[in-house]
Amino acid sequence: MVIESSREKAVSPWQSQAVRIVAVKAEIPGVETYRLKFVDQGVEDAYSICPGQFNMLYMPGYGESAISASGYDDQNRELLQTVRAAGNVTRALSRLNVGDELGLRGPFGQGWPMEVAWGGHLILIAGGLGFAPIRSAIEAAIRHRTQFEQISILAGARSPDQLLYQDQYEQWKAAGAELRLTVDRATSQWNGNVGIVPLLVDRLKISNPATTTVMMCGPEVMMWYTAKSAIEQGISVERIWLSMERNMNCAIGHCGHCQFGPAFICKDGPVLRYDQIASYLKIKGL
Ligand SMILES: Cc1cc2nc3c(=O)[nH]c(=O)nc-3n(C[C@H](O)[C@H](O)[C@H](O)COP(=O)(O)OP(=O)(O)OC[C@H]3O[C@@H](n4cnc5c(N)ncnc54)[C@H](O)[C@@H]3O)c2cc1C
Incomplete structure (x- = not known):
């Protein structure tokens, strides 16, 4: 359950x-x-x-x-x-x-803190296979649709055929979520956005940044620039959550494979708050 x-x-x-x-x-x-x-x-x-x-x-x-x-x-x-x-x-x-x-x-691990976003605009952002944990947040948000002022789903992939869960999109929209997609390389049938995921955040109308929460998963470089766009939109660093998918072995904080700064991603994450890890994200090779 x-x-x-x-x-x-x-x-x-x-x-x-x-x-x-x-x-x-x-x-x-x-x-x-x-x-x-x-x-x-x-x-x-x-x-x-x-x-x-x-x-x-x-x-x-x-x-x-x-x-x-x-x-x-x-x-x-x-x-x-x-x-x-x-x-x-x-x-x-x-x-x-x-x-x-x-x-x-x-x-x-620690999952998405869904209740933190209640009462405001929830922005769920996925890059590539990062859509997998975001999908579970979408399901949870839709189950409690009335708790959110607005739900936006932003997702990006290399090309249109790489976008996951395409058969779910109409259902999510019917449940009241806004969906915006982007691809790096368009095909002749694609009439959506072309470009990187942070651009979707730049173009989003955020009427009340103080009560807006961002949850995202994707390549780390994508999350870094997407967080930057969200901050430029006035969203607090304490309302930006990232799911980090680093190599791990034991999953219970014993082996140290997934240590990231002071955090063990397996037990303190994979969902971590941006301001708590931003300084480590900047370190090359960590
Ligand atoms: C919290 C978390 C959640 C995740 N969620 C998902 C998910 O929902 N779906 C998903 O598909 N993945 C997910 N992953 C990623 C997944 O755990 C990894 O891809 C995992 O390594 C796959 O295991 P594997 O044994 O099949 O691949 P591995 O053998 O570990 O190989 C993974 C990658 O590393 C490369 N590789 C392997 N060995 C070497 C080597 N010796 N030298 C160079 N490159 C090498 C492989 O080519 C491949 O690209 C998640 C990871 C984490 C930490």
């Missing part, structure tokens, strides 16, 4: 649990969304996840990878994970079919 205010974990963070693939949806070339269901009903009952949190998906013989929840289907109790076949684990996962099982540990 999706929990939005509590960050408690009811399932052991040490133990991988068996999940079964109940559906696979091809999103864009090389990226698929898996619907996963716990094999053990007791585990399913105990499991809860907040938008923006992630799980460690385990492929025996290959290892584990951190993957953000891109959604949770409360009715069917199915977890959505959108995965790019990038390396060892994710390529092995991409060879599985409906009915196959894999392991899952989680949920981990």
